[in-house]
Structures are given as structure tokens and as C-alpha cells.
Amino acid sequence: MRRPTSYDVARAAGVAQSTVSRCFRDDGGISGDTRARVHAVAAELGYTPNAVARSLILRRSNVVALIVTDFTLRTNPHVIDGISQALNAAGKRLLLMTVSGDNDVAGAVVGAMEYPIDGLITGALIGDENLARFLARGVPVVSLNRRVDRARVDCVATDHATAAGEVADLLYGAGLRDFLCMTGPVDSAVNAERVDGFEARMRERGGARVARCVSGAGYDEGRAAFAAYVARHGRPEAVFCANDQLAFGVMDACRHDLGWRIPEDVAVVGFDDLPEAARPAYRLTTVRQQFEEIGRAAIGLLVRRIAAPEAPARTVLLPGQLQRRASTL
Amino acid sequence: MRRPTSYDVARAAGVAQSTVSRCFRDDGGISGDTRARVHAVAAELGYTPNAVARSLILRRSNVVALIVTDFTLRTNPHVIDGISQALNAAGKRLLLMTVSGDNDVAGAVVGAMEYPIDGLITGALIGDENLARFLARGVPVVSLNRRVDRARVDCVATDHATAAGEVADLLYGAGLRDFLCMTGPVDSAVNAERVDGFEARMRERGGARVARCVSGAGYDEGRAAFAAYVARHGRPEAVFCANDQLAFGVMDACRHDLGWRIPEDVAVVGFDDLPEAARPAYRLTTVRQQFEEIGRAAIGLLVRRIAAPEAPARTVLLPGQLQRRASTL
DNA sequence: ATAGGCTGTGCATCCGAATGCACGAGGCCA
DNA sequence: TGGCCTCGTGCATTCGGATGCACAGCCTAT
Numbered sequence: 001m002r003r004p005t006s007y008d009v010a011r012a013a014g015v016a017q018s019t020v021s022r023c024f025r026d027d028g029g030i031s032g033d034t035r036a037r038v039h040a041v042a043a044e045l046g047y048t049p050n051a052v053a054r055s056l057i058l059r060r061s062n063v064v065a066l067i068v069t070d071f072t073l074r075t076n077p078h079v080i081d082g083i084s085q086a087l088n089a090a091g092k093r094l095l096l097m098t099v100s101g102d103n104d105v106a107g108a109v110v111g112a113m114e115y116p117i118d119g120l121i122t123g124a125l126i127g128d129e130n131l132a133r134f135l136a137r138g139v140p141v142v143s144l145n146r147r148v149d150r151a152r153v154d155c156v157a158t159d160h161a162t163a164a165g166e167v168a169d170l171l172y173g174a175g176l177r178d179f180l181c182m183t184g185p186v187d188s189a190v191n192a193e194r195v196d197g198f199e200a201r202m203r204e205r206g207g208a209r210v211a212r213c214v215s216g217a218g219y220d221e222g223r224a225a226f227a228a229y230v231a232r233h234g235r236p237e238a239v240f241c242a243n244d245q246l247a248f249g250v251m252d253a254c255r256h257d258l259g260w261r262i263p264e265d266v267a268v269v270g271f272d273d274l275p276e277a278a279r280p281a282y283r284l285t286t287v288r289q290q291f292e293e294i295g296r297a298a299i300g301l302l303v304r305r306i307a308a309p310e311a312p313a314r315t316v317l318l319p320g321q322l323q324r325r326a327s328t329l
Numbered sequence: 330m331r332r333p334t335s336y337d338v339a340r341a342a343g344v345a346q347s348t349v350s351r352c353f354r355d356d357g358g359i360s361g362d363t364r365a366r367v368h369a370v371a372a373e374l375g376y377t378p379n380a381v382a383r384s385l386i387l388r389r390s391n392v393v394a395l396i397v398t399d400f401t402l403r404t405n406p407h408v409i410d411g412i413s414q415a416l417n418a419a420g421k422r423l424l425l426m427t428v429s430g431d432n433d434v435a436g437a438v439v440g441a442m443e444y445p446i447d448g449l450i451t452g453a454l455i456g457d458e459n460l461a462r463f464l465a466r467g468v469p470v471v472s473l474n475r476r477v478d479r480a481r482v483d484c485v486a487t488d489h490a491t492a493a494g495e496v497a498d499l500l501y502g503a504g505l506r507d508f509l510c511m512t513g514p515v516d517s518a519v520n521a522e523r524v525d526g527f528e529a530r531m532r533e534r535g536g537a538r539v540a541r542c543v544s545g546a547g548y549d550e551g552r553a554a555f556a557a558y559v560a561r562h563g564r565p566e567a568v569f570c571a572n573d574q575l576a577f578g579v580m581d582a583c584r585h586d587l588g589w590r591i592p593e594d595v596a597v598v599g600f601d602d603l604p605e606a607a608r609p610a611y612r613l614t615t616v617r618q619q620f621e622e623i624g625r626a627a628i629g630l631l632v633r634r635i636a637a638p639e640a641p642a643r644t645v646l647l648p649g650q651l652q653r654r655a656s657t658l
Numbered sequence: 659a660t661a662g663g664c665t666g667t668g669c670a671t672c673c674g675a676a677t678g679c680a681c682g683a684g685g686c687c688a
Numbered sequence: 689t690g691g692c693c694t695c696g697t698g699c700a701t702t703c704g705g706a707t708g709c710a711c712a713g714c715c716t717a718t
Contacts, residue, residue: 003445003466005704016668021705031666046462051443052384053704057673061381063424072406081401084427093440095392096425098413111422114380116332133375137332219604248608256609275548279577280585281610334674345698350675360696382674386703 004045013041024049055116064302065095065112067105068123068144073217074245074274075291076123079144082295083121090303092118099124109133119302140305142298145190147315154301156294156316160190160271161197163287163320164240167269168201170285170322171238172208174329176267179210180236182226182246184217191217191242194271198240211236215246222249227257235260238267238328244274247284251327267328271320283326290318333374342370353378384445393631394424394441396434397452397473402546403574403603404620405452408473411624412450419632421447428453438462448631469634471627474519476644483630485623485645489519489600490526492616492649493569496598497530499614499651500567501537503658505596508539509565511555511575513546520546520571523600527569540565544575551578556586564589567596567657573603576613580656596657600649612655619647 006020013020015038022030023038041047055061064087068076080096087094095117097108109130112120120134123144134141135152145157171179181198184191195212202208211233215225222245230236241247247270254260254268262268270277273288297316305311335349342349344367351359352367370376384390393416397405409425416423424446426437438459441449449463452473463470464481474486500508510527513520524541531537540562544554551574559565570576576599583589583597591597599606602617626645634640 048442055381077401113377
């Protein structure tokens, strides 16, 4: 039951342990004859190189750590999928840490620090000093959807502001002037970029009024917050929601709580393009994010930085794709 | 930039490396005085124990590997969330491997075998001989939602058959006799248990007709397959779908492609209870699965088996909770 | 036949933490 | 004051694979 080691293989194959090691490292200097024999013996014994011993001597682990907040959020799985595919292709492994409270963050950081990880991808705010600790160890860091102004921290994100500007153009061009932004939580930098981008474009165009409504990030919060908002401030001409879940909540509030038609009474726009957005229940105009591509790009940045640790920080901005559907005119 | 080691801390604190090690292992035999000094020096140097060196000597890693297929499937993130929470609480880490093709499976298995993992949780079919390899190494294995008849392999699953039986009772009790099961993919053991459970109960009750329609697992496949089915075989009285996504597809096909009312013209039942099922667009009668609990239970089984490796295999069956909504009478 | 080059293998050491055993300091009792 | 015990610390070794260096064997050129 004890796992066989390279020494076991060496003994059985009549060679030295170093030869076994070289056979599995493919570093040349081994005759095809010897290699074949060693591999045969290894297969027979069920030998697998011990990644831990290898990591110890090499001081790298082929493991990339990913820190995300609650990834039952609908958008996360697609990003992780992209990351996972790219890591598979690169022969690296994924250590996944989810964090909700500050406690978790500390635990995740400690956990990640204990390994000689090849890199860290973070979709959560882990704090500046924690970031610094990874960088001090020479661990490449890639930030997802969040700009980090720090040397050697790369970033990949959807170009939220530009896409939100396109949304603004669409609504403004339809003659609408009275807007509400469902911002989601105040502390979300991503949502803020979208709403700010929308507002900025509206200011450029001029003559529009943009109100804000803060809420949680989910469907129920959006639905309730919107209903509460209109009870106090009346009906806007259009609602720009910082994500699709909020938009679904708003649409259901309009139709089922308030009896309004979409888009005749109020236009609604979301952000993300979740699968439901295209379905008959919603037909939501929204901005498609390239989730898998975000994940792949993150790994791309990581690999590049491993090769060139001191390269200047890069930010990959992926365009959002406006999807016009029946929730706007 | 080189990370400090226990030797560095020992030198700075004026003690031996073994003392530093003991301070961080909390294994007693260290005076409070020495411990405090060592921890202070360690904090100052930014020392963190090297998990790799520790794993090498201890022959265990505090890492649990999880193999899942495409986890953009809506149900997986919740299960993983439960797993992740439970692992955080247990001080263990999660190595996530996603597999789609057979290639990936081989890669994932090789990857997992290279680590002295504390356990393996698999929601994917990895093949009997691969399973055997882990067991031979003494790695505990927990199977998600799939019964594995093998000594020392634990299993946690929703009690699909019983829940599907309750669905059958509900529909039968409403006087319906002509049923269609949307089975999803043929090779899905989970879906098969649900449909078989439904059919078995119907046979017990007697006098009912149960047809099957095979399709992919997603919304679009369900919608298209259902439309194609009714074009050939006409309208059933009720449709039991192996998962909610299929049910949404069927509902939209009914309402938007066929012009049928739900539940007056046809009743629809799903399985999973995704958040949308409760929303006004669907109001779908379905079976709630306790996803987080599945994840937590999996870790519970793992921890128990680590403590008692030779214990008989256990299966935790979690009840599904029938949610009656407006898609049935 | 011998020198030089090249290829393939082995030896010894290293990575960083854990731990059995030995040993020293200090306290206690006779 | 000496013997004994306890507590805390250090020494040496171990985990399993990677690699610089040495060296043996063989081939080619002279």
C-alpha cells in the first residue's frame, strides 16, 4: 500500500535513482533502451512521481491558486471553466479557495502562502498588504475584473465602462432621458465601473437625468429595491442594471408587481448575458461578457509573467458585446 | 525574495530548527517563553511553514482533490460551495480538476495520483481501474450522486428515486395518466434513477402510460426535443423532466412554440429547484436538492474514513423536497 | 595503438520540516 | 549534598526526486 518511489523502480530496473528521475523528466541524456525499460518497470509497479518531493527540490509546484468569493454567483463558474481549461493545457493544477468573510480571506492567504504556488489569480479583494506578501515572494498575481495599481500585478477585465457607454448610447438614441441605475452593492468596483461609465456617457450627451438605486447583487434584492424605489420616486423611462440578475428582478417587479409593460412603459438593460437573458421569459438587452476568455487570458498573463517576472504590468481589456433584445425599443 | 525557512527563524531566534518546527506544530514540549519569541521572529521575517516540505515528511498533504465534469452545470457550484466551506472548516485545501473528455480524465487522475492527497471526491465517471488505483494507495474516495459498489468507497446522493416517486404520486393523484419523461442524456445515471423511480411508482399505481424522450441536458436541447416529440406523438397530460433546465425548455416550448397553457393543457415538473423555478416566469413544481449539504456530507464521509480507513462503505441519501408550484394543478 | 570527444549512468548532495532519542538544566526529596 | 525525575531543547535522520560533477565505455581521428 505504500506508494513506490523512484528508488523502488531503480532497484527493480537495475539502474540508479537518478536515472529513473531523468527518465521521467525527459531531460535527455538517457538512451532509448534504458528509458523504455524504466518506464516498463514503473508501469508494472504503479510508480508515479511524487509531486511533493519534486516541488520541494524545484521550489515550484505547478499549482495555481485561485481565490474567489462566493462562486455560486452565476458568472464565476464560466470564468473558472476558462481558467481550468487553460491550466489543463499548460499542465498546471488549480487550488481553489473560496472566501466569504475576512476570516476566510486570511485563511486563504495563509493557505496559499504555504505552497510554492506558480501564481495567484484573485477575483476577490484580499487586501493590499496580502498582495504585497505574494509579490515579495515572487508569486505572480493576476487580478480578475479589478484594476490593481501595482507593479507586476496583471489584470484582465471586461471593458465595463465602454460597454456601459454603448448601453447609454442605445437608450439615449431611443429618445429616453430619465434613467435609473440599479448599482448592486456599493462596494463592488465592477458594478461601479459599469454605472460610472453609463453616467459619464450620459453627461457627455447632455440633458439626461440619471438616478441610482443601491441594493444587494441578486434577483430578490433587485426586485425588492426597485419596487421600493419606484414607490418613492415614480417610474423612470429606462433602467440600467449592473448585472442580469438585478435586471431579471427589475423586469419581474415591473410585470408582476407593478403591472408595467417592457419596453413600452420602461426599458430594461442588464449586464453579463446569462443564458436566461435570451429566453422568452426575459429577452433582455444586455452586454455579453466573454467569461471563458477572461479565464484563459488570466492564465495567459500568468504564464507570460512566469517567463518574464519583471515585465511591466499589463491589463487585458475584453470588449463587452451589446446584445439588443426586446427589453428595449 | 527567497522565502525564509525554519532554519532562518531558528538562527534569528537563537534556537534549533527543530524547536521552530515544534512551535508551529503546537505539539507541546515547548515553553511559552520560547514559543512567543519564535513566533515573534517568524512574523518579523515573514516565515510561513512550507506545506510541501511538511507534506513530504508527513506523507499527507491536507489537500482533497475534486473531479467534476463541466461545472458550468448549474447544480455543481452549490455542491462545490458546500465542499469548500466544509474543507475550510477542516483546514484542508481543494484541488479542483475539471474533465470533459477521456483525455482530461486521464490527466486528472495522473495529476491527483502525483499528490499525497487526503482524499478524492468524484462527481465524474473516472473508470473502475482508476478508482482501484486510488484505493490501492489508501486514498479515500467519495462518489457524488453515483453509487459505486466497491469496498471503502463512500457515496452521497439525493434520494432521486423516492423523490421522483413523490412526483409520480402528485401527478397521479391529480388524475393524470398520460406521462412523458424528459430523461436527459441516456448515459446519465442520475437522470436514470429519477426517471426509473417515477416509472416504478407509476407501475405500482397502475393504469398510467409513461413515455420517454431522450435529449441533451440543457434548456435548448429540452425545448427542441420536446417540440419534436409532440410533433410526432401528440400532447401528454404531464411532463416529468430529469432536471429543471429541461423543464424550463419544455415550459417555453409549450407556451411560446406550441401555445399551450401550463398547467391547464399540460403539467410540468422538474428536478433540482434552481432559483428561477420559484420565479414568476416559471413557478415550476420541482424537487429541491440540498446541494450544499451534499458537499458537506461528502467531506464528512471523507473525514470519517480518514479516521477509520477500513470501515464499511456508507451511503448518505439526502431526501429531495417536493416544491409544489403553479406548473402543476 | 593512443588521444580526444561524446554519450550514458551513478554518486552525492540538496530542498525544508518532522521527530525519536539524547542530553542538560533545574527542582525536589532524602 | 547527591540522586532522581521532569521539562525543554538540540542533534541527526528522514521523506522522494533533481542535478552538478565524475567517470566509464565506445567511437573516431591520427
